[in-house]
Amino acid sequence: MPLLDIRNVTRRFGDFTAVDGVSLAIEAGEFFTLLGPSGCGKTTLLRMIAGFDLPDAGQILLDGVDLAATPPERRPVRTVFQSYALFPHMTVHGNVAFPLQMAGTPARDIPGKVAAALEDVRLTGFDRRYPHELSGGQKQRVAIARALVTHPTMLLLDEPLAALDAKLREELQIELIHLQREAGITFVYVTHDQTEALALSHRIAVMNKGKVEQLDEPSVIYRFPRSRFVADFIGQCNLFSGPIRANAAGAVTLDVEGLGAVKVAAQTALAAGAPASIALRPEQIRIGAGDAAAPADNRYEGTVADLLYMGDVTVYRVNTAGGARVEALLANSQTGRAKFFEPGDRVVVDWPAAAGHFIED
Numbered sequence: 001m002p003l004l005d006i007r008n009v010t011r012r013f014g015d016f017t018a019v020d021g022v023s024l025a026i027e028a029g030e031f032f033t034l035l036g037p038s039g040c041g042k043t044t045l046l047r048m049i050a051g052f053d054l055p056d057a058g059q060i061l062l063d064g065v066d067l068a069a070t071p072p073e074r075r076p077v078r079t080v081f082q083s084y085a086l087f088p089h090m091t092v093h094g095n096v097a098f099p100l101q102m103a104g105t106p107a108r109d110i111p112g113k114v115a116a117a118l119e120d121v122r123l124t125g126f127d128r129r130y131p132h133e134l135s136g137g138q139k140q141r142v143a144i145a146r147a148l149v150t151h152p153t154m155l156l157l158d159e160p161l162a163a164l165d166a167k168l169r170e171e172l173q174i175e176l177i178h179l180q181r182e183a184g185i186t187f188v189y190v191t192h193d194q195t196e197a198l199a200l201s202h203r204i205a206v207m208n209k210g211k212v213e214q215l216d217e218p219s220v221i222y223r224f225p226r227s228r229f230v231a232d233f234i235g236q237c238n239l240f241s242g243p244i245r246a247n248a249a250g251a252v253t254l255d256v257e258g259l260g261a262v263k264v265a266a267q268t269a270l271a272a273g274a275p276a277s278i279a280l281r282p283e284q285i286r287i288g289a290g291d292a293a294a295p296a297d298n299r300y301e302g303t304v305a306d307l308l309y310m311g312d313v314t315v316y317r318v319n320t321a322g323g324a325r326v327e328a329l330l331a332n333s334q335t336g337r338a339k340f341f342e343p344g345d346r347v348v349v350d351w352p353a354a355a356g357h358f359i360e361d
């Protein structure tokens with residue numbers, strides 16, 4: 001039995017459906033992420049798990065028990081918000097001790113529990129500080145310590161790192177991974193940042209317009225996006241669309257405007273003429289000066305339109321002779337890599353049929 005079972009949950013505001021028949025099951029000990037663009041219903045779903053809001057239809061079960069009649073303070077669930085929500089007039093100690101006091105923990109047990117929680121978030125010695133004496137990252141650590149101090153079954157985190165700068169965010173991401181593993185507490189994490197979701201999660205539910213579009217492990221979401229929306233939302237992706245020209249022996253060929261025939265390894269029941277797409281990650285594409293004689297399943301001539309140097313990698317945007325745009329990514333550290341391409345250079349892009357991922361439209 002899953003720890004948290006969300007069954008067909010819907011939440012409407014007036015005639016707008018914010019969460020639309022969502023079903024998903026979260027196992028004990030998981031780092032589970034709800035990922036999607038702003039407004040897709042992530043916070044609304046999280047608020048219903050916490051009990052701050054109730055579904056209009058469907059059920060949320062914890063350990064097999066329907067939570068509908070359990071008020072938020074009686075659910076074994078704590079929430080960490082982007083805004084920290086610390087009590088400004090209380091010290092770090094006071095903030096972390098607060099939920100213990102609310103739970104009626106004997107006073108003599110409180111200092112030890114607070115100290116342990118502060119140690120978990122690497123804030124030993126910060127007890128006497130006030131929130132305004134802390135950095136953003138430290139404030140969020142206090143908020144996490146306060147949420148963990150009562151050992152909830154489940155921690156809900158709503159974009160907890162969104163207000164921090166990139167370097168600090170990465171540091172805290174690594175800490176969260178360790179913390180979740182060591183505390184053994186189930187995390188339900190909300191983010192609109194696909195990189196963060198891929199880095200942190202055991203499993204990801206990609207949401208769009210109140211619905212779950214795909215629920216899988218990060219590597220599956222990345223390599224085998226089920227829909228055009230997921231392919232587009234998760235990292236950079238080339239999306240080639242067009243009618244099927246041929247479908248035989250595990251290979252499908254699409255007619256793509258500006259490219260012509262594009263071949264992908266795929267099994268599908270779709271017949272010629274049906275619309276379909278191919279998702280192709282930029283790092284799967286080879287880009288060369290055109291001297292390599294090696295034949296490829298897909299090979300197109302083009303011109304470098306522009307490039308994005310990102311230090312470790314460079315993204316090349318190539319306009320093909322037919323007028324299509326292809327994005328290819330090359331590692332700059334690649335051994336034997338002698339040449340960088342410049343805008344205006346004539347190049348050849350190619351990739352094997354197995355590199356693409358077929359999507360039924």
Ligand SMILES: Nc1ncnc2c1ncn2[C@@H]1O[C@H](COP(=O)(O)OP(=O)(O)O)[C@@H](O)[C@H]1O
Binds near residue numbers: 018038039
């Ligand atoms: N209390 C509310 N009243 C009316 N509309 C709401 C309310 N809460 C959320 N919404 C709407 O529901 C949609 C989903 O919101 P939310 O769950 O906050 O999205 P996310 O967290 O994914 O950005 C948004 O369009 C939002 O405006």
Ligand SMILES: [Mg+2]
Binds near residue numbers: 042043044
């Ligand atoms: Mg939100």
